[in-house]
Amino acid sequence: MNYTLHQLRIFVKVCENQSITKASEELFLTQPAISIQLKKLQDEFDIPLTEVIGRQLYITEFGERIRDLAQQILDTVDRIEVATDQYKGILTGDITIASASTGKYVIPYFLTGFLHQHPGVNISIDVTNKAKVVESLQRNTVDFAMVSVLPQNLNLECLPLIKNELRLVAARDYAGLSRRLQPQQLSDHTLIFRENGSATRAAMESYLSQHQVTVKRSMQLVSNEAVKQAVRAGLGLSIMPLIGIRSELTLGNLQALPIKGLPIVTQWNLARSSGKRLSPASQALIDYISLNKAAISARHFPDAELA
Numbered sequence: 001m002n003y004t005l006h007q008l009r010i011f012v013k014v015c016e017n018q019s020i021t022k023a024s025e026e027l028f029l030t031q032p033a034i035s036i037q038l039k040k041l042q043d044e045f046d047i048p049l050t051e052v053i054g055r056q057l058y059i060t061e062f063g064e065r066i067r068d069l070a071q072q073i074l075d076t077v078d079r080i081e082v083a084t085d086q087y088k089g090i091l092t093g094d095i096t097i098a099s100a101s102t103g104k105y106v107i108p109y110f111l112t113g114f115l116h117q118h119p120g121v122n123i124s125i126d127v128t129n130k131a132k133v134v135e136s137l138q139r140n141t142v143d144f145a146m147v148s149v150l151p152q153n154l155n156l157e158c159l160p161l162i163k164n165e166l167r168l169v170a171a172r173d174y175a176g177l178s179r180r181l182q183p184q185q186l187s188d189h190t191l192i193f194r195e196n197g198s199a200t201r202a203a204m205e206s207y208l209s210q211h212q213v214t215v216k217r218s219m220q221l222v223s224n225e226a227v228k229q230a231v232r233a234g235l236g237l238s239i240m241p242l243i244g245i246r247s248e249l250t251l252g253n254l255q256a257l258p259i260k261g262l263p264i265v266t267q268w269n270l271a272r273s274s275g276k277r278l279s280p281a282s283q284a285l286i287d288y289i290s291l292n293k294a295a296i297s298a299r300h301f302p303d304a305e306l307a
Contacts, residue, residue, distance in 0.1 A: 005077060007041040008070040010034055011049065015059050015067040016141065082280055085120065092120035093281030096143050097270075098136040099127050100199055101224050102164070102241045103146035106268050109300045110161060114288045121281045131197030137273060143282045148241075148266045149199045158269040159289060162297050162304040165242045166203055166264040167256040171234040174255075181259050183211035190217040190236030192227050200224070203264050204239040211261055228254070239264070243304060267306060 013023040014034065024031045042049055049063035059067065078093075085092040099107055104127045111123060126136070134151045136142045148164040150156060170177065178185060186208070194201040208215060219236060221227050224244045231238050232253055239262070248254040270289065272278070278286070289296075297305045 001044050003041050003044045005074065007037045008074060010037045011041055012067055012070050012074065014038065014050075014057070015063070016139075018057055018059065020057065078279075086280065090120050091118045091281060091284055093122075093279050095121060095123045095279075095281050095285060096141070097123065097125045097146060098133040098142045098144075099125055099146035100130045100133050100148060101127060101194075102148070102200065102244050103127070103268060105241075105243045106161060106301075107146050107270075109296055110270075110289050110293065111285075113292060113296075114285055117288070118281070118284065121284075129195065129197040130199040130202070137271070140273060140276070143272065143276075143279070144285075145271045146268065147199070147271055148268050149202070150269065150271065155274040156271045157274050158271045159286060159293075160306055161268045161270060161289070161293055162243075162301045163306055164266045164268050165304065166200065166239050166262070166266075167242055168237060168259050168262055169231055169240045169245065169254050170237050170257055171232050172252050172255055174234055174237070177257070181257055183208075183213055183260055186237065187214045187216050190219060191215055192219045192221065192230050192236045192238040194224070194227060195220055195222045200239070200241060203266075207239060207261060207264065243301070 010023065010027065010029075013027055014020060017023050017026070020031055020034050020038070024034045027034070038050070045062075045066070047062045048060050049066060051058050051060055082093055097107065104125070107125065115121065115123065126142070130147060130149065133145045133147055134154070137145050137151070137154055137156070150158065168181075176189070191204075191208075193204060207213075217236070219230060221230060224240065227238050227240060228245055228248065230236065231240070232248065237257075242249070242256065242263075245254055249256060270286075272282075294305075
């Protein structure tokens, strides 16, 4: 047998995604490079590892067994590398975090000092919507998830960071607002939503439903930045996390409107699957944030500290 660790890593990633295209994107390799290494690995076995039906790639039963063994080998190699670095007094390793869209305004501040202390640690952050963050937790493809609303169907351990406050937001010079805006009056305005799967959208829909607001005109956008720019341009109103519009509120480009039932207050959590074995780097990150989160919150988020 002459297969390499590189080939095993590629095969495991292809198995995770059941797609050469997605594996190539995650490994930053070309599709032909992935295919060549897969063929070389397959040449070491007389039994097929994969099969293609139509245009879909499937892993055979034998391939799944080899994937499991390959993952064990790769985990052992990673532990050898970590043990070597620890013997040298160096903390190394990779940490993956899936973050809900608004979390990108929060999580970097909790990582800066840690990375200065441990330059040998690499952190990868995938910013997406809540639904995809939850999927990453379910598939165990990330070490941590940054979420404000915890999924009820998963057993998680959570480290609370700061509170997350959602308010009704409008442009500074938005026309047609009454002095005492009532929830039912929102029907008279275009309402701007995030896409399906977003926790912000779910919170907004829940608020409108609870207050029996009929949505007559709406717009849907796929990021907080897009929603923010649409609101700022005067296209309509939206319920947004304040953490992502602090500068606009300070500069007066946006205004937070008082209205019954708002703000909605949740909290940002760094979550992980219960029972998940943490790498030394991941455990060090948890220890660092637990020790320093109060100081980080006070410095960067003085209005959003947890009670």
